[in-house]
Amino acid sequence: MATNENRTSPGTERKTVLSIDGMGGDAGPEAIVGGMEISAKINPDIHFLLHGDSNVFTPLLGKHPILASRVELRDADKVVSMHDKPSAVVRNGKGTSMWNALQSVKDGEATVAVSCGNTGALMALSMLVLRKLPGVNRPAIAVLWPKTTQGHNVLLDLGADIKADADDLMKYAIMGASYARNGLGVQRPRIGVLNIGTEDHKGRPELAEAGEMIQSVQDLADLEYIGFVEGSDMSNPDVDVIVTDGFTGNVALKAGEGTAKLIRGFLKDAFTHTPLAKLAAIFARASLRRLSHRIDPRRQNGGVFLGLNGTVVKSHGGADATGVSAAIKLAFKLAQSGFSEKLAARVAIGASTLQTAEQESSKA
Amino acid sequence: MATNENRTSPGTERKTVLSIDGMGGDAGPEAIVGGMEISAKINPDIHFLLHGDSNVFTPLLGKHPILASRVELRDADKVVSMHDKPSAVVRNGKGTSMWNALQSVKDGEATVAVSCGNTGALMALSMLVLRKLPGVNRPAIAVLWPKTTQGHNVLLDLGADIKADADDLMKYAIMGASYARNGLGVQRPRIGVLNIGTEDHKGRPELAEAGEMIQSVQDLADLEYIGFVEGSDMSNPDVDVIVTDGFTGNVALKAGEGTAKLIRGFLKDAFTHTPLAKLAAIFARASLRRLSHRIDPRRQNGGVFLGLNGTVVKSHGGADATGVSAAIKLAFKLAQSGFSEKLAARVAIGASTLQTAEQESSKA
Numbered sequence: 001m002a003t004n005e006n007r008t009s010p011g012t013e014r015k016t017v018l019s020i021d022g023m024g025g026d027a028g029p030e031a032i033v034g035g036m037e038i039s040a041k042i043n044p045d046i047h048f049l050l051h052g053d054s055n056v057f058t059p060l061l062g063k064h065p066i067l068a069s070r071v072e073l074r075d076a077d078k079v080v081s082m083h084d085k086p087s088a089v090v091r092n093g094k095g096t097s098m099w100n101a102l103q104s105v106k107d108g109e110a111t112v113a114v115s116c117g118n119t120g121a122l123m124a125l126s127m128l129v130l131r132k133l134p135g136v137n138r139p140a141i142a143v144l145w146p147k148t149t150q151g152h153n154v155l156l157d158l159g160a161d162i163k164a165d166a167d168d169l170m171k172y173a174i175m176g177a178s179y180a181r182n183g184l185g186v187q188r189p190r191i192g193v194l195n196i197g198t199e200d201h202k203g204r205p206e207l208a209e210a211g212e213m214i215q216s217v218q219d220l221a222d223l224e225y226i227g228f229v230e231g232s233d234m235s236n237p238d239v240d241v242i243v244t245d246g247f248t249g250n251v252a253l254k255a256g257e258g259t260a261k262l263i264r265g266f267l268k269d270a271f272t273h274t275p276l277a278k279l280a281a282i283f284a285r286a287s288l289r290r291l292s293h294r295i296d297p298r299r300q301n302g303g304v305f306l307g308l309n310g311t312v313v314k315s316h317g318g319a320d321a322t323g324v325s326a327a328i329k330l331a332f333k334l335a336q337s338g339f340s341e342k343l344a345a346r347v348a349i350g351a352s353t354l355q356t357a358e359q360e361s362s363k364a
Numbered sequence: 365m366a367t368n369e370n371r372t373s374p375g376t377e378r379k380t381v382l383s384i385d386g387m388g389g390d391a392g393p394e395a396i397v398g399g400m401e402i403s404a405k406i407n408p409d410i411h412f413l414l415h416g417d418s419n420v421f422t423p424l425l426g427k428h429p430i431l432a433s434r435v436e437l438r439d440a441d442k443v444v445s446m447h448d449k450p451s452a453v454v455r456n457g458k459g460t461s462m463w464n465a466l467q468s469v470k471d472g473e474a475t476v477a478v479s480c481g482n483t484g485a486l487m488a489l490s491m492l493v494l495r496k497l498p499g500v501n502r503p504a505i506a507v508l509w510p511k512t513t514q515g516h517n518v519l520l521d522l523g524a525d526i527k528a529d530a531d532d533l534m535k536y537a538i539m540g541a542s543y544a545r546n547g548l549g550v551q552r553p554r555i556g557v558l559n560i561g562t563e564d565h566k567g568r569p570e571l572a573e574a575g576e577m578i579q580s581v582q583d584l585a586d587l588e589y590i591g592f593v594e595g596s597d598m599s600n601p602d603v604d605v606i607v608t609d610g611f612t613g614n615v616a617l618k619a620g621e622g623t624a625k626l627i628r629g630f631l632k633d634a635f636t637h638t639p640l641a642k643l644a645a646i647f648a649r650a651s652l653r654r655l656s657h658r659i660d661p662r663r664q665n666g667g668v669f670l671g672l673n674g675t676v677v678k679s680h681g682g683a684d685a686t687g688v689s690a691a692i693k694l695a696f697k698l699a700q701s702g703f704s705e706k707l708a709a710r711v712a713i714g715a716s717t718l719q720t721a722e723q724e725s726s727k728a
Binding site: 234 | 512526611
């Protein structure tokens with residue numbers, strides 16, 4: 001089964017249903033419906049279960065009749081706000097649009113859930129509703145980051161948990177590799193462990209241990225372990241998946257995003273500083289647009305929750321319609337590839353291999 | 365004494381002698397002598413003790429007679445290479461140009477040492493030769509990172525140690541504040557603790573504890589604690605000093621540097637992609653030069669080692685003459701401000717305050 005991971009068997013194609021949390025996000029229901037419409041126009045196979053307040057969404061969908069024909073609206077008038085604590089949402093979240101969006105995946109009505117809501121609450125509810133995959137101790141959030149050449153690297157964990165031991169990092173490698181294969185089409189993803197130097201003796205002891213564990217599963221998980229990588233390798237084309245604990249990953253991603261924003265600001269300054277600079281900007285418009293397109297964070301919008309019985313795509317809280325549509329596109333791609341089942345199979349192989357290895361080494 | 369930290373008293377000016385490790389670095393002795401010459405031309409008060417192989421440096425200085433008159437060459441034919449392990453250098457490093465450069469600071473012949481060599485070895489030798497300041501458990505490496513507006517933020521630790529507990533982070537705050545005051549002229553630096561969210565309950569428990577400790581010393585250390593900051597705040601103009609453990613800081617800095625490099629590459633692509641884009645680049649030349657000047661990593665080159673009896677500036681290993689000159693400029697500024705003594709006084713106050721507070725709370 002696992003060796004067929006990259007093939008789409010004939011006859012397995014079907015109407016793909018995504019479950020959308022309509023109420024999360026800072027940009028409001030308009031941005032979410034706007035994103036759904038962009039995606040629906042591009043993808044004729046896409047269908048939605050939309051969870052949210054029908055008083056809000058019925059009139060909104062009325063303005064988008066083509067989209068409306070592909071949407072089944074499920075009334076949910078309770079909302080998880082950006083400021084709700086995950087622990088409170090776990091206790092009182094039943095009946096929220098976020099909970100119901102996850103429940104539709106759990107019940108098999110939809111393949112992947114998409115939410116723009118509060119990340120901590122979404123992860124807590126995902127663990128409660130979908131449950132962790134057998135063999136996974138800590139689920140992870142994975143994101144894509146541009147390579148210096150073409151394509152993207154997968155980074156995880158981005159903050160599902162603040163800690164990760166060697167075993168967690170090994171599972172992240174297996175899950176990240178499966179994501180790179182199904183989401184990005186990389187046949188045998190190259191895995192690096194994030195550290196503060198590339199020499200074997202550098203950094204925390206659990207990182208070297210994680211490296212050995214990843215190496216031991218590389219054939220069964222169809223991945224290649226390439227050793228330690230550094231923060232400066234986030235865009236390195238010689239790696240495909242970078243694994244780290246959620247604290248470090250969160251800081252690294254935000255440091256990268258912050259720097260991109262810093263330079264966008266500098267660039268804007270440089271082309272508005274003098275009247276001559278403004279004139280130059282007119283000549284340079286096509287080049288600047290090309291650049292801005294490449295570093296537009298909305299076009300790669302979607303953290304994927306890995307390690308659950310089901311796939312959840314977390315869109316940025318402030319995403320506009322373009323951003324929401326990018327998250328939906330990613331969810332659709334993962335749904336069509338049968339990602340959830342393939343990931344589960346890989347993790348199961350990884351877990352049983354390790355168990356066998358441990359049993360054998362305890363016999364030896 | 366500490367309250368006079370920002371003033372240069374009349375009559376205290378003197379010939380400033382910097383101690384240079386001539387043999388470290390990937391760009392060779394030419395880059396180091398080149399950087400010294402740039403700085404010597406700009407600063408008539410600057411003098412150098414240069415440690416390195418006289419067979420190499422005597423002919424090199426012969427080509428730069430004006431610089432040569434300000435340099436005292438000290439023969440040291442042993443070199444610490446980029447690949448030497450810190451533990452080996454501690455055992456066998458005596459007589460290397462790196463060791464001798466630090467020894468000159470220890471002996472009071474020079475005020476600040478500058479090296480382009482192996483960071484781990486330089487920190488290990490600095491701790492051995494200069495010794496840690498009383499009250500400092502973990503020394504730190506601090507760097508400057510551009511604000512979105514003007515000026516720079518101080519980040520530390522960048523990898524002197526992979527761990528930091530709450531007490532270490534509090535000392536980093538005191539040391540970083542002193543650096544911001546003497547190196548950047550910020551009277552009452554605002555301190556943030558790096559975390560994965562700004563709410564009080566986020567992240568590791570030692571970070572909240574560090575926050576409380578920093579708050580408790582803010583008047584005596586003349587700083588303002590502003591709470592948690594995130595990776596995206598590295599360029600935030602509302603903070604001046606960001607403290608974190610050396611693992612996280614190293615990853616954050618390199619993630620930022622890597623992203624800057626990524627975007628420089630994209631920018632180059634955008635302006636060479638078509639003949640029209642190349643034409644636009646000619647019109648945009650002044651703007652692009654302005655931008656490239658602002659994001660040129662060579663212009664802010666120098667990690668400062670804090671928490672030792674003496675100041676050490678670590679230049680980037682691959683620094684060219686421009687980069688070396690930036691590191692020397694920083695060393696000169698810190699030397700002239702009497703930074704080492706002022707930092708020591710601040711740390712002593714911080715340590716004794718805490719001791720008093722602990723004694724009082726144990727009595728209560």
